[in-house]
Amino acid sequence: MKLKDIMVRDVEVIAGQATITMAAERMKARKVSALPVIEHGRVAGMLTDRDIVVRVLAMHLDPQRARVRDHMSQGTIHVYEDQDVKEAIQIMGLHHFRRLPILARDGNLVGIVTLSDLLKASKAEH
Numbered sequence: 001m002k003l004k005d006i007m008v009r010d011v012e013v014i015a016g017q018a019t020i021t022m023a024a025e026r027m028k029a030r031k032v033s034a035l036p037v038i039e040h041g042r043v044a045g046m047l048t049d050r051d052i053v054v055r056v057l058a059m060h061l062d063p064q065r066a067r068v069r070d071h072m073s074q075g076t077i078h079v080y081e082d083q084d085v086k087e088a089i090q091i092m093g094l095h096h097f098r099r100l101p102i103l104a105r106d107g108n109l110v111g112i113v114t115l116s117d118l119l120k121a122s123k124a125e126h
Contacts, residue, residue, distance in 0.1 A: 003088055004081035006121045007102045007111030013038045014047060016069030020056050023047050023068050036101045036109055037072045043101050043109050045072035078103050081110055085121045088113060 012030045014023045016039040023035055027049060034048040047068050055071040056063055078101045079088050088100060092115055102111040 001085045001121055001124075002081065003079055003083050003085060003102055003113055004111070006085065006117050007081065007113045008117070009111045011036060011101075011109060011112045013109065014068055015039070016044055016067065016072070018068045020052055020061075020063035020066040020068060020071060024049075024052060024063065034099055036076075036112065037068055038109070039069065042107060043076060043078060043103070044069070045074040046076045046099070046101070047072040076101060079113070080105055085118055089118050089122065092118065 012026055012032060012035055014026060014035040014037055016037050026035060027033065034046050036043050037045045037047055051071055051073055052063070055061075056066050077091060077095055077097065079091060081102050081104055092098070092100060097115075099112055099114045101109055102113055104110045
């Protein structure tokens, strides 16, 4: 089974120059725990709810002034929509990730997949 068959296509993203407050509000509204960060039209990283707590709130920074790009997890690993589900499971296990952005081969973000999505798909195959 390919990732394009199970990925969530309607991905909420945030710009790197957005504030942490804006990101938190978007996460709350969409009921998600992470947002891909887009800079110059490409995925530059991921901002998770944990990033907000550990990198902003625990450091007593003002979330209305702090910028997403300064507190996101950079160098995010991604997968491609035509890759097999089993490959994504291996990548997540190796890097201890709970979610991965999914790109088209041209580099554009087309979806996201979570560990839960992958486990469900893996069970469905068996």
